[in-house]
Amino acid sequence: MADRIADIWGARTPHAKDTPWPVRVDMHLDQGLAEPDVDRWVQSACVLCSNGCGCDIAVKDGRVVGIRGRAGDVVNHGRLGPKGLYGSWRRDDADRLTRPLVRRGGVLEESDWDTAMDGEEPDVQQHTCQVLAERVKRQSAALTPIVERYGEHREREPERLHATGLESTRSGAVGLLRDLQDLYTLANLTDITWTVVGQAAQGLRDRELLDVVSSCEKDTDRQLAWLCTRIKQAAPQALIAAG
Ligand code: SF4
Numbered sequence: 001m002a003d004r005i006a007d008i009w010g011a012r013t014p015h016a017k018d019t020p021w022p023v024r025v026d027m028h029l030d031q032g033l034a035e036p037d038v039d040r041w042v043q044s045a046c047v048l049c050s051n052g053c054g055c056d057i058a059v060k061d062g063r064v065v066g067i068r069g070r071a072g073d074v075v076n077h078g079r080l081g082p083k084g085l086y087g088s089w090r091r092d093d094a095d096r097l098t099r100p101l102v103r104r105g106g107v108l109e110e111s112d113w114d115t116a117m118d119g120e121e122p123d124v125q126q127h128t129c130q131v132l133a134e135r136v137k138r139q140s141a142a143l144t145p146i147v148e149r150y151g152e153h154r155e156r157e158p159e160r161l162h163a164t165g166l167e168s169t170r171s172g173a174v175g176l177l178r179d180l181q182d183l184y185t186l187a188n189l190t191d192i193t194w195t196v197v198g199q200a201a202q203g204l205r206d207r208e209l210l211d212v213v214s215s216c217e218k219d220t221d222r223q224l225a226w227l228c229t230r231i232k233q234a235a236p237q238a239l240i241a242a243g
Contacts, residue, residue: 057089064090173237180231190220195217
């Protein structure tokens with residue numbers, strides 16, 4: 001049979017208007033096997049796209065060894081595309097991935113499902129948190145000369161938003177979700193505060209403060225984006241799996 005990677009559509013089967021679409025049974029078996037070697041054919045359908053081409057799966061010695069299109073199927077009249085022909089039936093193939101791969105430093109490495117579904121390795125998450133925390137320290141340092149110039153007038157009112165619960169972390173999946181939500185609330189307060197301070201800096205025509213606000217706003221945007229992603233990842237486990 002033709003190499004269906006090189007010749008994706010396979011041999012043409014032209015037919016006249018209002019005449020039946022000709023049958024063309026495509027088949028692919030493990031190397032070295034021919035049709036008489038197959039012990040039995042099991043009816044199935046390719047599920048690699050919405051066409052759902054009808055097919056028969058070849059079984060030999062209890063192993064899946066190939067596929068052929070089903071001639072009587074109204075969808076494909078025996079034809080199979082390259083995906084169905086070469087990929088759909090390879091349950092027992094040595095190259096089949098049976099464990100998830102996670103990209104670390106640009107390289108795909110085997111991992112486990114919990115890690116892969118969580119989206120990030122624990123050490124990667126820790127590294128991300130450290131990077132974001134370092135940026136906050138840089139913000140604080142950048143604001144120091146400005147605070148010295150204008151002075152500091154602490155108001156009691158915003159202190160209520162410094163969630164005391166964040167001094168320690170909650171436990172469990174729901175606790176993690178609530179910690180992340182608290183952080184998101186605080187990051188939003190920081191975000192709108194940069195807007196307020198930026199407006200003041202414009203009024204004062206304070207170029208230095210405007211530069212600090214512009215840089216810090218970007219950092220806060222990154223914090224919010226990361227927190228939003230983590231909340232989306234943590235929510236299903238906290239609200240569905242844990243329940
Ligand atoms: S054989 Fe190709 S066209 Fe048919 S269902 Fe599979 S992927 Fe889709």
